[in-house]
Amino acid sequence: MVSQAHSSDNGFRPCRNAIVLSVKTLCARRKSMPTHDKAHTQWSTDDPLAECRSELHKKAFGAHHPLAGHPEFSIDALEEAAMEASRRDGDLYVDAGDFSFADKWGTTPKPDMTIHEIFDRIETAGAWLVMKHLETNRAYKALLDEFVTFLIGIAGPDGARLLSNAEMIVLVTSPRRKSAFHFDAEVNFLAQVQGSKDIWICDPMDRSVTTEEEIERYYSVSNNAGTYKPHAETVARRFTLCPGDAVHIPTHASHWVQNHDSVSVSVSLNMEFPRRFADTYRANYYLRRFGIRPRPPGESKVVDCSKAAAINGLRHVKSLVKR
Template sequence: MTTVQKGEAATVHWATREPAEVCRRALHHEPFRATHPLAAHPLFTIDALMRLAREVSKRKGDLYFDAGDVSIDDKWGKIPVPDRPVTDVIERIESAGAWIVMKHVELNPAYAAVLADWAAFVRDVAGPSGAHLLRKPEMLVFITSPNRVTPFHFDAEVNFLVQIAGSKDLWVCDPNDRTVTTEEELEIYYAGDIAAGHYKPRVDVEAQHFQLDPGDAVHIPTHGAHWVKNHNNISISLSLNFEFPAWYRADIYRANHYLRRLGVTPRGPGCSVLSDRAKAATGAAIRLTRDARRRLVSGARA
């Protein structure tokens, strides 16, 4: 663990468990462990998070919570949402069977400062040649009931799962195994369905397993399907993310989605530089048209 001496005290910072050059090669491709200084941070106590939840609940789309008996192959939107304020759910979190997500927590300046420390750490891991791809750092906070499962899914972002309080098990799949996450699922994801990944029965045998305790973090590679099972305790954890620029992968997969709908079997990103450039331009046009339509609809509703 990396420490900086201040007189007789030591300040703990973000650090990788393995040598930096090993983690630099693994970034985006393989999971790896890290350590962090946030386990006793006052911003992540239940009382502080209650105040944060009231703040986040005022922003449309930045708060999600559900409750119920969830299995590994369940999907977002299919789990019951409690008909009560999120603060009530937090107060009952030990018995609620709930999963609470607060997004864009970095809009609060105090949390933004915490995120900035992490972002500097990841840019250092990525090195000069990789840091230019890392955009828009974001912090999400998870509050989870004992024994709750977070279902199988994958994400587009550069992601670190950070354990603050409680403990849990995490399973991470190989992001390049197309029998786990198919090209079609990736295309559908980038076309707008974040629940595009489907659990396959054999993946629990082949996935890499991690136990997370307070002070632990794991890098989950982009497109690496994963799921989580909380231990018999209340869990507080963070998802700290960077986005990639849209041209890097998203616009290519978006173009491939529409090519497949036309009966073409497209090649994935990285097979042809010229093809990727053409698809990125097409995917960008699709994205901009879709965004313009959404703004028009939003304006009409207003």
């Protein structure tokens, strides 16, 4: 079961030894279970389907998955997958070194090592590897399809029509490495396959953590737009993920990760919303630059659609000019 706690509960901060002991107790259950085919044969949610359907995109919730122990996610298999990803433009990101929650992607030095050397030294390299679009490999595509069936079941017929472009991203992380504070546009589930970690997830509508301006910049300027705020930990929900655990990260929900004392393998599975939702935020970004305080998306469907149509029209004009 996904362990979760509010980091602000009674102001209590357990000591490091207590945290390690708690994680070992939680994850020991996984180690004593049978192989992945017997432990979790399919995706499932902790809470009833109807409850999860109402929380999709809005609230973090726990789930379980059948990927832990799968041979496609062994370190050897992932090294080969990383080699394949390196041959695709933009599908492999690697950095190594000290990192804080407030740092931005791309500010940590890239290691002066080959992919083989990084995997060989992953225990001590302080590295973070991100492999995108593993679904280009048929073996991983079959596993992604199982997730899509699960997600569509949660979304229901109406919600499923809004989802497309399923993607599988695998993250391999050195012990005790942190991952930056950020938020994403996609409907996302993070599945823990090997090792354990803590993840803090904020309410996507908490504008003290994720501002409208940051979301607008995310779609218009950089996906590094989210900025860590010191008070975020006091309002976030903390989940401890062990192999077999997964958690739903709502769209625009800021989150950050602390890996524990062993190598972590996590799988991020996501699907996209229609482009018109992003275009409404893009329109607001440009309106704000002209000194106008735009209406946030969701207040008026007519206004939102008009903004999206305007951005789409500009995009069409630009494509004609480039011809």
